[in-house]
Amino acid sequence: MKNYSIARSRRLRSTPYTSRIENQGVTAYTVYNHMLLPAAFGSLEESCDHLKKDVQVWDVAAERQVEIFGKDAAKLIQLMTCRDLSKSKVGRCYYCPIIDENGNLVNDPVILKLAEDRWWVSIADSDVIFFAKGLASGNKFDVKIYEPNVDIFAVQGPKSFDLMEKIFGKKIKDLKFFGFDYFEFNETKHLIARSGWSKQGGFEVYVENTKSGLELYDRLFELGKEFNIKPGCPNLIERIESGLLSYGNDFDNNDNPFECGFEKYVNLDANVNFLGKDKLIKIEKEGIKRKLMGVFIETNKINLTKSVNIKDDNNNFIGELRSACYSPHFKKVIGIAMINQPYCKASESGIIEIDGNSLSVKVCDLPFI
């Protein structure tokens, strides 16, 4: 497939780390929340291998924060998500589908509870800030909503724990999955969460003090030499193998949380009040008509630039492939597809046309690994 350049401008915002990653060999960008998100440092396969073995630092500043602060902050946060946050705790991250009045997805952020009246919505690629502003205004909520100056970098991979211990001491290893706390580096406190967009383990540093954050970034690369540290980015192969879903790729504002396998984050109890709840109750009662599933495709390369229809033997539409990559682990292409009933179960099969070739598709459960 031909490569196209990305036309740079202020509208595709740089991050504090951009000049560093360009010196470190970034080769491709995507755009995420109107910001540059590195998408490759050379080969995706080599980078995936490395991520599974060693440690990488990722510029994921494009995971922007929407800060919601004030008396009605918790009320607004709960109105936006189908996940019950009534028992949520300060110092914890919560994966929360954001739902509109139609019961469809607006985003799937991680929400950080900083205080009872102060939350960060760490967003996937859609302008949740304007959804929150519209809701707050219409409901006359007493809140302030803005994008704080927070530029996340992630430290990911099995050796991230030993590396981070070298800087922050043993207590960073006590952080539980999806917990966060403040850790000091050169007299500056940084919010660090045990999280990240891979299944290889690691941390995300929510950098508010840019100068100190850049020093920490550089320090990680100095100390990381013994762990074979490399720059990296969310890796298409690793995230599909792990079944990490991506808003805009695997699902969007035309899909509901049940179709995406988010049922454990949907709470339809009487005491939880959120937008689109009546629609989700109806969907739960009637059952879903399609579901996100894994698929294996009998080929050894693919470059998906849009959805591709999956058909049955009689040329009837049975679903669409939304993300895909070649997996060195499975030695074939794997993907994530929205598959219609009754085909959305493991071992169903279909056919897909790619570059003029008919390829057989086998449906499976997510995650792959």
Added chain:
Amino acid sequence: MKNYSIARSRRLRSTPYTSRIENQGVTAYTVYNHMLLPAAFGSLEESCDHLKKDVQVWDVAAERQVEIFGKDAAKLIQLMTCRDLSKSKVGRCYYCPIIDENGNLVNDPVILKLAEDRWWVSIADSDVIFFAKGLASGNKFDVKIYEPNVDIFAVQGPKSFDLMEKIFGKKIKDLKFFGFDYFEFNETKHLIARSGWSKQGGFEVYVENTKSGLELYDRLFELGKEFNIKPGCPNLIERIESGLLSYGNDFDNNDNPFECGFEKYVNLDANVNFLGKDKLIKIEKEGIKRKLMGVFIETNKINLTKSVNIKDDNNNFIGELRSACYSPHFKKVIGIAMINQPYCKASESGIIEIDGNSLSVKVCDLPFI
């Protein structure tokens, strides 16, 4: 400057025209409303020259529509914009700043009034759909809000009028600036507006019937040979020379409409009710602290990837350059900058550091041409 590839995926949506423009030689993309927007077909300077003389067809499907339909549609539309739409007419386009409760800009769409209860908000690069959904929900408005299947292509340049006449007859030339109507092509009606993101004149075709739209696209290239038709895209040089502002580049959600020179679209009369009105009344009374201005920079090349500070002789910050390009017309770099008081008037000067060089900056009024 090094070129970086754009990493393709479903999240950066293709358009119905993507395969065509890739055959026609697109070389760079930007991302706009989560969609691919072509940014170059080779040289920007040659393309700018051609646009000013002949005719181009642009894939601007990334100008997405937010349809607002229902009993309270007009009320919601007016709530979102500071422009008085009480006397608006069906069949007309209106350039409308969208404002939040802080009096800051959310977007600067063209709004099409299709019927009293049906509007299209033809958006710049931010998710107005979620702002509208939040407001509608909070205010309990009786409206439906969704993104219809509309993929605009533009026909721009001085010869666009004669070309379009060949297909649609003389009556297409009667369309007034920012008027729209339905015109038939091969038994399919297309909404066509006299509009477009250049000052060279032309039309935008709001394609709802994709098959017919693609036939029309191809027909334009067949009939356009005698007018030296070429594929093109919004041109950085032409748009800066013409003073066409770009949300995300020249202004964003941190700026208010007075700072951006939009005062003629702000109506603070008692009978117009919109969000952030009290803030705008206050700003009008107190006066603005900075303003978007043109600048000339004494150099012959620039590649802006983010804002660059402008300083005075004593190294004090006086503003920031947000967009810039080399203009063959002026034989120097021109740009758009947010300049503080009292420097935001023509003939003030400053200094900018680019690639280690100090360059002199001269402030001027917009537009350049």
